Amino acid sequence: MSTMDHAHSHADDHAHDDHHPHGWRRWLYATNHKDIGTLYLWFSFAMLLTGGLLALGIRAELFKPGLQLFQPEFFNQLTTMHGLIMVFGAIMPAFVGFANWMIPLQIGAADMAFARMNNFSFWLLPPAAILLVSSFLMPGGATAAGWTLYAPLSTQMGIGMDMGIFAMHIMGASSIMGSINIVTTILNMRAPGMTLMKMPMFAWTWLITAYLLIAVMPVLAGAITMTLTDRHFGTSFFNAAGGGDPVMYQHIFWFFGHPEVYIMILPAFGIVSQIIPAFARKPLFGYESMVYATSSIAILSFIVWAHHMFATGMPVTSQLFFMYATMLIAVPTGVKVFNWIATMWQGSMTFETPMLWAVGFIFVFTMGGFTGLICAITPVDIQLQDTYYVVAHFHYVLVAGSLFALFAGFYYWGPKWTGFMYNETRGKIHFWASLVTFNVTFFPMHFLGLAGMPRRYADYAAQFTDFNMIASIGAFGFGLSQVYFLFFVVLPSIRGGEKAADKPWDGAEGLEWTVPSPAPFHTFETPPTVK
Amino acid sequence: MSEQNNSRNLRTALILLSVAVVFFLGVILKHSLLR
Numbered sequence: 278m279s280t281m282d283h284a285h286s287h288a289d290d291h292a293h294d295d296h297h298p299h300g301w302r303r304w305l306y307a308t309n310h311k312d313i314g315t316l317y318l319w320f321s322f323a324m325l326l327t328g329g330l331l332a333l334g335i336r337a338e339l340f341k342p343g344l345q346l347f348q349p350e351f352f353n354q355l356t357t358m359h360g361l362i363m364v365f366g367a368i369m370p371a372f373v374g375f376a377n378w379m380i381p382l383q384i385g386a387a388d389m390a391f392a393r394m395n396n397f398s399f400w401l402l403p404p405a406a407i408l409l410v411s412s413f414l415m416p417g418g419a420t421a422a423g424w425t426l427y428a429p430l431s432t433q434m435g436i437g438m439d440m441g442i443f444a445m446h447i448m449g450a451s452s453i454m455g456s457i458n459i460v461t462t463i464l465n466m467r468a469p470g471m472t473l474m475k476m477p478m479f480a481w482t483w484l485i486t487a488y489l490l491i492a493v494m495p496v497l498a499g500a501i502t503m504t505l506t507d508r509h510f511g512t513s514f515f516n517a518a519g520g521g522d523p524v525m526y527q528h529i530f531w532f533f534g535h536p537e538v539y540i541m542i543l544p545a546f547g548i549v550s551q552i553i554p555a556f557a558r559k560p561l562f563g564y565e566s567m568v569y570a571t572s573s574i575a576i577l578s579f580i581v582w583a584h585h586m587f588a589t590g591m592p593v594t595s596q597l598f599f600m601y602a603t604m605l606i607a608v609p610t611g612v613k614v615f616n617w618i619a620t621m622w623q624g625s626m627t628f629e630t631p632m633l634w635a636v637g638f639i640f641v642f643t644m645g646g647f648t649g650l651i652c653a654i655t656p657v658d659i660q661l662q663d664t665y666y667v668v669a670h671f672h673y674v675l676v677a678g679s680l681f682a683l684f685a686g687f688y689y690w691g692p693k694w695t696g697f698m699y700n701e702t703r704g705k706i707h708f709w710a711s712l713v714t715f716n717v718t719f720f721p722m723h724f725l726g727l728a729g730m731p732r733r734y735a736d737y738a739a740q741f742t743d744f745n746m747i748a749s750i751g752a753f754g755f756g757l758s759q760v761y762f763l764f765f766v767v768l769p770s771i772r773g774g775e776k777a778a779d780k781p782w783d784g785a786e787g788l789e790w791t792v793p794s795p796a797p798f799h800t801f802e803t804p805p806t807v808k
Numbered sequence: 809m810s811e812q813n814n815s816r817n818l819r820t821a822l823i824l825l826s827v828a829v830v831f832f833l834g835v836i837l838k839h840s841l842l843r
Contacts, residue, residue, distance in 0.1 A: 390817045453828050461820045491824050495832035503836060514839055529835060 297798045305400075308392035309798060310377045315694070316399050317374030322763070324366030324406060325680075329756050331359040336718075336752035339745050342737050352735035353421035354413065354437075360424025361441065364541070365448045366406055368679050372544040373398075373455050375686055376483045378694065380459060382789035382796060383477045385468025385805045390461035391454075398454040405447035412437035412444075423733060425534065428515035428526040432507045439508070442501045449494045456487035456494075463487075468788070470807035474568070477787050478561065481568055482547030485575045489536045489543075492579075497533040500526060524589050531582035539578045541675060543571055545642075545682030546613060549635045551787070552689050553617050556632035557624025558784035563616040570609035570616075577606050587655050588662040596655045603653035607646070614643055629782070630704030634685030637712050638678065645673025648723070663733070666726025672719045684711070684762075689785075691770060692777030696795030699770040707766055710758040717751030 297303060297312070307313050334355050338346050347355070377395065381388055389395045412419040417435025420426065426445075431438055463484045467476070476484075503514040504526070513519025515526045554561045561567065583591060583599040617639055626632070648670040652658050661667060684707070692698050721744035730741045737745065780790035788807070792800045 391821065453825075457821050457824045457828075460824055461817050464820055465814075465817050491828050492831060495828045496835050499832050499835035502832075503839065525839065529839075 308396055310381050310389045311796060313395050313399050314374045314378030317370050317377055320402055321367050321371035321374060324362055327410065328359050328362035328367055329759060331355045333752060333756050335359065336749040338735055340749040342739050342742055344736060347735060349735040350421060351418060353733060354419040356733050357421050357423050358419050361409060364424060368541050369452065370402060371683050376459055379690060379789060380462060380480050380483060382792065382800060383480050383787055384463060384471055385788050385801050386462055386466040387802050389458050390466055391458050394454050395458055398451045401447050401451040405444045408440050409444035412440035415440065425530055428504060428523040431504050432515060442505050445501050446498055449498045452490050452494050456490040459483055459487040468804040468807050475807060478550035478567055479547035482543045482571055485571050486540050486543045489540050489575055493533040493536040496529060500529040527586050527589060531585045534585065535582045536578040539574055541679045545679045546571065548682045548686040549617065549638050552631050552635040552685055553620050555782045555785040556629065557621045557626050559620055559624045562619035566612055567616055570612040573609040574606060577602065584653055587658045600653055600655045604650060607650055610646055614639060630701060630708055631685050631689035633705065633708045634681050634688060637708065638681045638685060641677030642674060645670055645678060648673060661726055663731055664726035665722040665730045665732055668732050669719050669722035669726060677715060692781045693789060693794050693796055695771050696777055697770050697774040698777050698781060699766050703765050707758060707762045711755060714751045714754035714758055718748050718755055721747050
């Protein structure tokens with residue numbers, strides 16, 4: 278601690294702010310928000326590659342009709358684990374990594390509110406991931422019930438299912454602690470003068486996301502706890518033979534699951550809302566309406582869950598309610614897309630890599646949004662339920678939405694993290710390769726779904742072959758693009774390169790650009806004043 | 809970094825945690841007791 282005190286006495290000299298523990302202790306005992314952010318980002322990238330490998334297994338099997346590589350049981354494990362790993366291991370922790378790194382810097386706080394709990398939130402994740410991934414090695418393999426873990430499949434499987442349930446419990450606890458930390462930090466630790474309505478949009482979207490997480494992660498925990506007691510303790514929550522109801526599981530799951538969808542996209546909206554104004558060199562159009570639109574999407578997300586289960590059968594009035602409520606979400610989402618475009622309108626736009634990803638996001642995410650509206654129409658959805666159309670839809674919002682925004686955020690804030698500029702040409706190669714291969718992979722799935730190809734099958738009828746071959750080729754291209762990103766963009770930009778200015782983007786606004794690049798270990802120990 | 813230990817942060821965290829606990833127990837109790 279004496280070195281820390283020494284550093285504090287030289288508050289003006291940033292070199293002294295860089296005192297930090299070395300070796301493994303720095304990471305295992307990390308309480309610094311930047312270090313924990315870095316841990317989250319590396320963890321999520323490792324999970325992205327793991328989930329990506331499973332996806333390539335799926336696409337390899339589906340390259341041709343007939344069974345080539347895997348038995349159907351194992352194929353179902355691949356689809357299930359791909360979903361679980363990507364949702365809970367890759368996308369969610371990546372956004373928490375961004376929150377850890379950027380929220381204290383954006384609101385002028387010295388660190389997160391609960392630094393030790395922050396450490397615990399992160400270090401719960403690796404054991405949970407190991408538990409989840411190692412369930413492949415158990416008798417009967419990993420859970421194969423789909424990422425939604427529907428009963429009765431989930432009440433019948435082997436020990437891999439229990440490992441999956443425990444992994445979800447641990448990841449849920451991590452998310453709840455992380456969210457409590459984020460809400461407390463934002464509500465209580467903003468710099469003087471930083472009113473809520475002056476907060477950067479990324480902090481706003483995360484505040485709303487954290488509330489969603491606190492409300493719905495316990496519901497998922499409740500659902501899988503009931504699954505666990507059905508499996509081992511003689512209850513019959515979801516067991517029809519004992520008086521339970523498997524459809525009830527779907528209701529509870531989707532009460533969590535639909536807000537979860539917005540948990541994965543709202544912070545992406547926040548990142549894009551920071552990048553578009555910076556590269557259009559104009560303030561964000563309609564800041565207040567962005568805040569209200571984000572809140573509206575969050576509130577509406579609680580009353581649309583049954584649009585995932587139209588095919589289970591429900592009264593027509595329920596169908597109409599869930600259909601119209603779902604369509605209503607297009608209004609605040611439309612406000613957002615309008616505001617992004619209005620921000621760009623007559624701006625002095627340049628297209629460095631972060632802006633390419635952000636504009637790419639708007640195009641491709643909006644396509645996913647429109648197919649979402651199509652799926653919201655009850656009679657159409659009953660046709661499309663469990664076809665590749667739905668797979669195409671949610672990959673357009675989760676890959677082209679969440680993942681593209683994460684890449685945008687990496688290129689935008691990466692120079693602040695590493696102190697070095699990434700290579701612009703390589704960044705652009707990564708963008709264009711990803712955009713093209715993404716569309717080659719997922720656009721044909723719309724046609725497959727409309728033609729009736731069901732999801733979660735290892736085999737298909739011969740008439741679906743051409744589009745499946747195209748999708749598989751695209752998927753391997755997309756995977757290669759991300760390997761290129763790791764070896765030709767991320768690692769070189771950590772090792773060195775052109776030194777990043779404190780504010781590398783001349784149109785960027787916000788407190789994070791007032792600190793040096795790379796951001797020193799300790800920042801804002803004396804809170805800045807915001808006018 | 810004195811804010812990290814203040815009671816206001818703790819109060820906020822406890823309120824949020826209690827919401828989470830209510831949702832967790834609520835969903836199980838509702839389906840155990842109110843059938």
